[in-house]
Amino acid sequence: MPDYTSFGGDSLVIDMARKFSADRLAPHAAAREKAGRIEPEIIREMGELGFLGATTSAEWDGSEIDPVTYALLLEEVAAGDGSVSTLLSVHNSPTCIVLEKYGNPAQKDHWLRPLARGEGVGSFALTEPQAGSDASNLRTRAVKKGDRYIVNGAKQFITSASVPGSTVFFAVTDPAAGKRGLSAFVVDKSAPGYVIARREEKLGLKASETCALAFEDMEIHEDQRIGAEGEGYKIALSTLESGRIGIAAQAVGLARAALEHAIAYARDRQSMGQAIIDHQAVGFRLVDAKTRLEAARQLVLHAARLKSDGKPALEALGAAKTLQAALTGSSLVVGLVGEQVAPAANQIAGCGATRFLGVVGAAFAPSRYATDVAAAVKGAEVVMVVIPAFGQEAYMRELVKELRTAFPQAVISGTDEHGEGEHKIFRWLRSLDRKAHV
Numbered sequence: 460m461p462d463y464t465s466f467g468g469d470s471l472v473i474d475m476a477r478k479f480s481a482d483r484l485a486p487h488a489a490a491r492e493k494a495g496r497i498e499p500e501i502i503r504e505m506g507e508l509g510f511l512g513a514t515t516s517a518e519w520d521g522s523e524i525d526p527v528t529y530a531l532l533l534e535e536v537a538a539g540d541g542s543v544s545t546l547l548s549v550h551n552s553p554t555c556i557v558l559e560k561y562g563n564p565a566q567k568d569h570w571l572r573p574l575a576r577g578e579g580v581g582s583f584a585l586t587e588p589q590a591g592s593d594a595s596n597l598r599t600r601a602v603k604k605g606d607r608y609i610v611n612g613a614k615q616f617i618t619s620a621s622v623p624g625s626t627v628f629f630a631v632t633d634p635a636a637g638k639r640g641l642s643a644f645v646v647d648k649s650a651p652g653y654v655i656a657r658r659e660e661k662l663g664l665k666a667s668e669t670c671a672l673a674f675e676d677m678e679i680h681e682d683q684r685i686g687a688e689g690e691g692y693k694i695a696l697s698t699l700e701s702g703r704i705g706i707a708a709q710a711v712g713l714a715r716a717a718l719e720h721a722i723a724y725a726r727d728r729q730s731m732g733q734a735i736i737d738h739q740a741v742g743f744r745l746v747d748a749k750t751r752l753e754a755a756r757q758l759v760l761h762a763a764r765l766k767s768d769g770k771p772a773l774e775a776l777g778a779a780k781t782l783q784a785a786l787t788g789s790s791l792v793v794g795l796v797g798e799q800v801a802p803a804a805n806q807i808a809g810c811g812a813t814r815f816l817g818v819v820g821a822a823f824a825p826s827r828y829a830t831d832v833a834a835a836v837k838g839a840e841v842v843m844v845v846i847p848a849f850g851q852e853a854y855m856r857e858l859v860k861e862l863r864t865a866f867p868q869a870v871i872s873g874t875d876e877h878g879e880g881e882h883k884i885f886r887w888l889r890s891l892d893r894k895a896h897v
């Protein structure tokens with residue numbers, strides 16, 4: 460666990476987040492992942508601790524946490540449960556930030572206060588099926604009728620869209636004006652016409668509800684427009700900066716959890732008469748992963764400090780991305796989880812690697828995982844897969860298929876992590892016609 464004293468930030472808040480994460484999040488992260496939802500008590504407790512008002516000023520009932528503390532708080536929460544940190548991150552920034560920065564006093568009173576107090580969860584609906592990276596390509600239409608707008612359209616990948624609270628969304632108000640024809644709005648998630656079309660089936664972070672949304676003749680009052688007509692694109696882009704700091708801080712927390720698991724395993728696991736951490740090759744990998752993790756943390760904190768000082772942090776995040784590209788071969792800080800630290804953790808954990816899926820599952824596609832394992836244990840004749848007790852059956856089936864392709868001659872073997880009983884995956888495995896062994 461890192462020593463935060465030299466990082467800056469409010470140690471009281473960070474200690475509180477660490478304790479909450481260790482006591483309330485980590486022990487139930489696997490069960491939460493399996494259930495695919497975050498318990499309302501956890502959301503309520505985060506409200507009481509002030510986490511849901513982290514980026515909101517005290518004037519609007521927020522806890523006014525500075526950007527460095529906020530980044531470290533998200534790292535702590537993500538180390539305990541990546542899904543909970545995702546809810547927290549999207550709620551605070553961009554959602555609450557949009558309302559505080561661009562809402563008028565009446566809107567802040569009505570929409571922001573309850574979110575900052577934790578009485579509801581905020582969502583941010585920008586992405587659409589045809590508009591991801593290119594956020595200007597929206598098709599959702601808000602047509603003005605008197606003092607109302609009638610909204611129709613589809614949004615995709617919206618975090619917490621189904622968790623009670625409110626959603627800031629973006630729609631086209633003037634199709635002829637391109638980027639300048641987009642406007643921002645806010646709506647209660649229980650409004651007629653706000654329809655959850657689908658909950659996405661994800662590989663990981665399953666307790667964070669990611670939804671496809673449909674707006675079906677959803678009628679809203681013009682008072683629910685944030686800023687002037689045509690300001691939507693500017694509003695959306697200007698608030699993504701602190702959102703990116705949050706996402707990067709989460710990635711650091713997830714990577715840290717994976718590495719801590721790997722270190723604990725390497726200290727415990729014996730081979731050739733000693734703990735595997737004492738084999739130099741294993742130690743080198745862990746030190747390398749730790750170095751990359753610390754580099755990523757410092758880049759995130761650098762961006763957070765710039766933001767604290769009121770300087771633009773987007774450039775620093777760009778620099779962070781560039782450095783990450785050099786470090787990891789990926790263009791995102793998040794890549795550190797998927798591209799470097801987690802595979803290192805998995806290599807160290809060897810056959811125990813899959814026990815980390817609950818923590819870093821989102822970072823892996825089964826095909827990618829199989830390629831990493833194949834590179835790590837080239838020529839292996841036996842690949843042993845340890846299935847976590849909570850299991851992720853669909854994922855494991857896919858993974859075993861990929862491992863079979865990567866190791867055509869190998870025996871795929873496995874047990875659950877306690878070595879007790881036969882996991883149902885292996886009954887299924889045995890039923891396959893290809894070589895399988897339990």
Ligand SMILES: Cc1cc2nc3c(=O)[nH]c(=O)nc-3n(C[C@H](O)[C@H](O)[C@H](O)COP(=O)(O)OP(=O)(O)OC[C@H]3O[C@@H](n4cnc5c(N)ncnc54)[C@H](O)[C@@H]3O)c2cc1C
Nearest residue numbers: 549582583584585586590591592593615616617618619669
């Ligand atoms: C778990 C999860 C939660 C999410 N939560 C939210 C949310 O709460 N609200 C919301 O609005 N959205 C949310 N999103 C959506 C997210 O913001 C989009 O996935 C993101 O904007 C990328 O869009 P896309 O997936 O359509 O990828 P695309 O835009 O289709 O991109 C595909 C690939 O092409 C690359 N690419 C695209 N354009 C360029 C370019 N100009 N130069 C180089 N490479 C390029 C991308 O980097 C990517 O690798 C969420 C997504 C996920 C996975």
